[in-house]
Amino acid sequence: DAVVAAKIPGPSPYAAVDARNAGAEFDNLPGFTRSRYARDHALITPESRVYTGLFGWRETNAAWFVTPAMAGGPTFSMYQALMRPGASSGMPEPGTWRFVFVMDGKISVQDDLELTDGGGAASGRYNDLTHGHFAYFPADHRHKITTSEGASLLIYEKKYVPPSGGVAEAIGPNPPTPRFLVGHTDDLPNIETPGEVFGLKKLLPQSLEWDVNFHVMDFNPGEHLYVKEIHYNQHGLMLLEGKGVYRLGDDWYSVQAGDVIWMAPYVTQWYAALGYKRSRYIILKDTNRDPINTNAP
Amino acid sequence: DAVVAAKIPGPSPYAAVDARNAGAEFDNLPGFTRSRYARDHALITPESRVYTGLFGWRETNAAWFVTPAMAGGPTFSMYQALMRPGASSGMPEPGTWRFVFVMDGKISVQDDLELTDGGGAASGRYNDLTHGHFAYFPADHRHKITTSEGASLLIYEKKYVPPSGGVAEAIGPNPPTPRFLVGHTDDLPNIETPGEVFGLKKLLPQSLEWDVNFHVMDFNPGEHLYVKEIHYNQHGLMLLEGKGVYRLGDDWYSVQAGDVIWMAPYVTQWYAALGYKRSRYIILKDTNRDPINTNAP
Amino acid sequence: DAVVAAKIPGPSPYAAVDARNAGAEFDNLPGFTRSRYARDHALITPESRVYTGLFGWRETNAAWFVTPAMAGGPTFSMYQALMRPGASSGMPEPGTWRFVFVMDGKISVQDDLELTDGGGAASGRYNDLTHGHFAYFPADHRHKITTSEGASLLIYEKKYVPPSGGVAEAIGPNPPTPRFLVGHTDDLPNIETPGEVFGLKKLLPQSLEWDVNFHVMDFNPGEHLYVKEIHYNQHGLMLLEGKGVYRLGDDWYSVQAGDVIWMAPYVTQWYAALGYKRSRYIILKDTNRDPINTNAP
Amino acid sequence: DAVVAAKIPGPSPYAAVDARNAGAEFDNLPGFTRSRYARDHALITPESRVYTGLFGWRETNAAWFVTPAMAGGPTFSMYQALMRPGASSGMPEPGTWRFVFVMDGKISVQDDLELTDGGGAASGRYNDLTHGHFAYFPADHRHKITTSEGASLLIYEKKYVPPSGGVAEAIGPNPPTPRFLVGHTDDLPNIETPGEVFGLKKLLPQSLEWDVNFHVMDFNPGEHLYVKEIHYNQHGLMLLEGKGVYRLGDDWYSVQAGDVIWMAPYVTQWYAALGYKRSRYIILKDTNRDPINTNAP
């Protein structure tokens, strides 16, 4: 029996009369927000974002979503950088890699001129990166992100953790370190997810030198996670497309594109996509390291 | 007056008619789980387990239940390893001991060829370990776990803490370190528990060099803990047989075989066994070390 | 259309009859307080303040409001110092700066005689500082605060964090350190706050060597924050004038002058001023440092 | 107008008929306890105490009440030691002082033969210490506690923190360290508590080398704390006599002699004594150290 797709609603006959009540000013309702900062997760919606000048960058503002001071103890930072035309980046902290996902606008990236292996391009330079492109800058690579017309970036940073114990043994001697890397989400294949139905792309290679990966996950309306997950891995998520319901711990949240979620280790987590459009989100997941080394905050 | 045993219910006359409502698909109910991750305890039930490839092992997947990133600050890891036929183990982190309890299938174990005292067997090798067998590998012993037909293991790991202060004085000079050890639960005697009624087996020796012990506790239906415990010791528990009610903090949980519980230091804890079958659980308990050295996370 | 100002209520006709019920003894109601100490914020109202002798000072008592032991992990201390006539200060901990805001009474301050650049005054001495004056003593500057008639001070202290990473690069070589500084709130200009309506003064310079700033924020009745803020920065706030409603997380508090609030990183926060008088509060905000270096407690 | 004392109730006329319902078996009600382990405080009542052999002692069992693994991050341990006839003590951890308050039975104490200044007695030995006696053993003093007929002790231990910053300056050069000390509660004078009515004895001297003090506080029926306290200091409390109500955070607890309370920094706290007998409790309070050095757990 074929699965039937969700239908699209027609206009409500009451919309015209109700124009004054349309809730269109919801983001300006005094003291009201869909955001919530809980013991083991957070939902950060657009009306709660605070933008400040991004120290060390030029002509750029940032809104931080996740940093290690958060309850549950993230080991990474996640923030939105709004680059004005002509803006350019500063460096992350020592020992810290940076991952950039382009939300909007257009950027050029230039890896460390001395350390780069080029990342597939001459001298480690890529131009005209737009929505869906991403770039990974290894820790301590001096690099530059520039834009002539302006851009909105989703950025993740984390102090790099080298392999140890059984993982180091599996890699063997002379282990490689993560390398400069640029790509586009839609160029990547879907990966098998037995027992689940979502579409999965992994933006980074799956070899053991990387200490995280970025998953882009797609759900058609009605699709959901089949495991009601509890795991040690952390997540920093931005919903890129669509609408649905996220269960986090014992709370259920209606979410839509533009919402950011922090999931601490072990928070119960489950998503269902609703409506008539695909849901797509990007998510950081720490991996390839023995979790016995990650303490509670 | 003799205590009367619990009776076994006959079939419900409504079962046939109610077949379509039998709840048999409960583990697939979208977004529903009995799992709960609280401030000072967690209950992890099968429908929440997430399996991933176990880094450093061959042909093995794992679902982690407890790691130090959890709220309440466990000092150990607890996970299930699903070994496919032909699988073999990797090493834990440096300074970390590993305890293996066989849930299902059959394994062979080989202790560190150089460091072993044999553990009672020639060259520290044991074959054909099945449900109820356990093995302790001291920290930094290079060892191997292998299986030809596949196995499901419950594994605990912890960075070994050597004795200090009054405990070190009580041990005296040249203190021994924990040794490689293999045994079977049902070969061990029950230990006295004055004021309590549960059957208790301790899987490790009670001498002061060990920094934890593993208790296997048996409750007949109607038996329960007589102390409503609060203590500094941590627990990682798997219910191996039976059904009952666990009170953790101010929450009460119905539990059954296959459920895993994390109990943080000082969480109120109490169990009662119900139904008509024995309840048996295995539990890690840290011991023999002055608790003034264990900080809150 | 002009915005209309709030009106002032006349006397209630029932006040005379109700004199015995006037709630005037509210601060002495057994076991009752408006204070609340939550996971990610605290409200500390006058009836909860505990005064003790201030170690290392002379003739001074203190009530601490915020210290690093608090849930949410403040990186600073905030306390009220009540100096009796003739009192004098002791030193903060090594590496720790001190910021003093005069609430009441009158003080003299003397910066470190050797390290001072004078702070705009001969030899770093200022007399007759009263309500609204403030002074910043850099870490490890030996300084003195004295009073002949007594004073009530609001004091903040924090271990100084030097710049690193992209911030250090932006400052360049030979970075300056924060300097001794004295000023008066009402001598400072208002700063633009696009999208918001509150009046904002920053008590410290905005250059990158300072690791915090102090904001004095003014709201007329009916004015409120337009962003329902979530951010990584910490706040220690004292309401200096007025009354209103503070939303912190999912809790709403009626607040008035004299109330102190601790806001942990990421707590949802929003203020609205009410009544017929200006609300003014002073707030510490950590800044100019990459938040990836600040862990959860 | 004289304050009238509380009256003593006569017997209830329904007691005889209600004998079977007398609740006398309350401590054996399956799964029921008055204990509660909260985010910022704990109440530990007798039916939750777990006794285990006390590592490093002879013939002694212990029930721990407070250790650093507790939520809120105590910096000390607090436990009850049950010494059987002939029992003797072991040493605390290196750098850790021990304070002993005799609850029941009789003990002898012997300070470190080499380091002692005698504590007012020949060679630092005291015999026949009974209920109300206390002894302080400085860190790293080798000492012995012995009993011929058995004893129940309330013990506190903490890693000693030497003075720093303004406190160290106030002490001056060549600061003394805490010394061996034995005394009896009822030999100590009451200390003034302006604005409060409880009777207060401080068991240790108030000079700055001590990093805690022990307060014994007495309340007649109807007396209560007048400040609804919030402060950075930690408390480990045992109610020695009487009954009353303790407010901790937003929770209210009925308490009686034998109950133990842990109060984390900043928890709202307030006590009222009820009934017709004096309430007396003993409480640890950390003091004389700049709280900027004590982090959240």
Ligand SMILES: [Mn+2]
């Ligand atoms: Mn997940």
Ligand SMILES: [Mn+2]
């Ligand atoms: Mn237990």
Ligand SMILES: [Mn+2]
């Ligand atoms: Mn703010």
Ligand SMILES: [Mn+2]
């Ligand atoms: Mn107190």
